[in-house]
Amino acid sequence: DAGITQSPRHKVTETGTPVTLRCHQTENHRYMYWYRQDPGHGLRLIHYSYGVKDTDKGEVSDGYSVSRSKTEDFLLTLESATSSQTSVYFCAIKTSGTNTGELFFGEGSRLTVL
């Protein structure tokens, strides 16, 4: 158990509304990631963070922003949700001392945009 909590676990919203997903970790790991999972696409990286206030874009970052104001929380925001952002979102962390690249994942947040 890597101590990752995602919230909310399920959310239904309407097109055009803002949505924020939260990833919380309890072990002060430096690197955190947001992925989305869609049928036929596997998991694709949205954004990642390598420290407080240090973030960068992944391959599918359009329409998403992130913030990391403290080590334990990594927030993913959809400023104006669209139906194409209906997906399952996974937060992941890289544990300290890991130099082989594996990530540990949260349970996921299922977002439906109507």
Added chain:
Amino acid sequence: GDSVTQMEGPVTLSEEAFLTINCTYTATGYPSLFWYVQYPGEGLQLLLKATKADDKGSNKGFEATYRKETTSFHLEKGSVQVSDSAVYFCALSEGSGYSTLTFGKGTMLLVSP
């Protein structure tokens, strides 16, 4: 850029059958390779990994060998169980620091009694 290609599913097997899920990769350097498993309604769990050529990762009866010459990391199990029904993802990482994981599209395995 890096990419991972794995066989499309679903793979449907009877209990105690032999399993192979093919995975090949493209990378610029010398990546670490991983298999993750996702059971229904859950997140991804690391199943096994290999960090250099000819390494064999193993866990829960599953094995995969890092083959640099064929850029492959095929997942195998000698005798599958119904409880192995899940989606399996092959992935690679180029290294340390903030390196990210690049995933294949996933292969669903369905095992019937």
